Amino acid sequence: MLVIGLVLVLLLGLLVLLVAVLWSIRRQHDVSLSMTSPEGIEQLLPSLAGVALGPLVAGNDVELLENGRYFNVLLERIHSARRSVHVETFLWKDGDIGRRLATALAEAARRGCAVRVLLDANGCRFIGEGNRSIMERAGCRVAFFHDTALRNIGFLNNRDHRKLVVIDGREALVGGHCIVDQWLGNAEDHVHHADLSVAVRGPVVNVLQGVFSENWVGETSEVFSGADVFPHLEPAGDVSVHPAYLKPEGSASAVKILHHTVIGLARERIRIQNPYFIPQPAAIDAFGEAVARGVDVQVLVPATSGSDNPKVQHAAHRNFEKLLRCGVRIFEYPHTLLHQKVMTVDGTWSAIGSSNFDDRSFETNDELTLGILDRSLATRLDDIFDHYVGRADEIQLEAWRRRGIWHKAQDNAFYLFHLLL
Incomplete structure (x- = not known):
């Protein structure tokens, strides 16, 4: 029996070691959200493209x-x-x-x-x-x-x-x-x-x-x-485009750097349309800092009734209270799945592609997002945002705090698995 016990302990140790090795191989570092500037995103476009590991290409x-x-x-x-x-x-x-x-x-x-x-x-x-x-x-x-x-x-x-x-x-x-x-x-x-x-x-x-x-x-x-x-x-x-897609081993992916960095560059407004919006704590703090310096931050997501994966929406709900306390306005669309992955900044720059605003897209999946400097496109995307917001429900902080215990339990339970959902 002693030998069997030693063998089981050894096998368990090897399993733990294998999991640690696989985690180490796939691990990526968090992004420091420190890129702020009095200059607008138009002036800093070469910097944004550079830190997001992609070329800035004109003439499109x-x-x-x-x-x-x-x-x-x-x-x-x-x-x-x-x-x-x-x-x-x-x-x-x-x-x-x-x-x-x-x-x-x-x-x-x-x-x-x-x-x-x-x-x-x-x-x-x-x-x-x-x-x-x-x-x-x-x-x-x-x-x-x-x-x-x-x-x-x-x-x-x-x-x-x-x-x-x-x-x-x-x-x-x-x-x-x-x-x-x-x-x-x-x-x-x-x-x-x-x-x-x-x-x-x-x-x-x-x-x-x-x-x-x-x-x-x-x-x-x-x-x-x-x-x-x-x-x-x-x-x-005459449109400048910079793709973000690289995912270096042991470092933050390009789409994560892109989405996080532009929060610090916004001077007037941010509009986000995304079906799976689960920002990291550092990103939530950056949204709060943006609101504090006068940026109007609004987010449009599907409600659980409109989502193709309500479990993800519950995982997202876990951080809504902190976002609302930071001054971010959140709208839920109950009628169907809003699957667009779009972000606009200051009515001039847009991100559009495959990436959700969550850790799975930012740290695990292979994604592709285009950063686009084109005021007319940003205006179109903001108009689409306003179209759906017209039929959406805005979440109010005090009412959200009073949501039911079962709702809160689901939010916290599903958040534990948000990297796998």
Whole structure:
């Protein structure tokens, strides 16, 4: 019995050591929110792009794609593609839009386009064998990110949450849209979601092609090159864009640095639309400091009744009281899922992409967010914010403090697992 006990203790020690090693491998450092300046975000754009580990690229055109219109543009661009189509997504479920997209990609491959499709193995497990077969029989290359295999044992919680499409190396679609039927329509009822993406043309598309290449090479070992995928791109507009996507080992991810840093740069107002808003304590303090210096901070999230994952909303609720005490105004939309991942600062700069404002996006997932300096786009996004706020419920501090014990218990319980939700 003594020997058996020693063996069990040894095995338990080895298990603890393995968990510690895996945690150490995946650990990232917190960000110090100390970047403040009397200058506006326009003047500090090169600094913001630099600290967020991405290039600042001028000469682009950006078109906002709202709700189901995204798929009209996506399918149109795929039908007109002549050289290459690259698709990277987190969530693809069998359904009408999934079948239409698979058919469009198959047709593109048959007319000679190089079609590469990178799917998160967890989020796309319900893509449907029929859709995959349609694409692969036509010559599309389909790869899965971090499938369930021993080689990925330390990375199974790390998901590819990006939503990126690159057409002929000349245009990219970036945002929050998933390949699921609930993203069709115009958020007109409890079934259809609201979301935002952008179509981007200009020199920054070369960078976004490189973003796709990062995980494609990691999963397939294929390095692609040439004018079919990386053409010379002339300026297409006057918009400056800086992508944030890198996630260095042992350091903060670019999307985390980006979202945290701009809080300190705001001088007038911050507007956030995000489905999963769980800021870290340091970020909450930064919001409070922004309010104290006169910044109007407003946040729009879905209510538990509108969310696709009410557990996440309860986890978010755990920090609402502190946010409200800091002077942040919070609005909950009860009618459907608001899935857009958008932030605007001072009516001039916008962030749009795949990243939620939570630790899972900031520390675990692979994400892609575009920082965009364009007053007209920021105005459009603020108008969309106001549209949904018109039907949302503002949370009031005193009423929130009086919410029921069961509600508070759920908030605190689910917050314990917010990195996994």
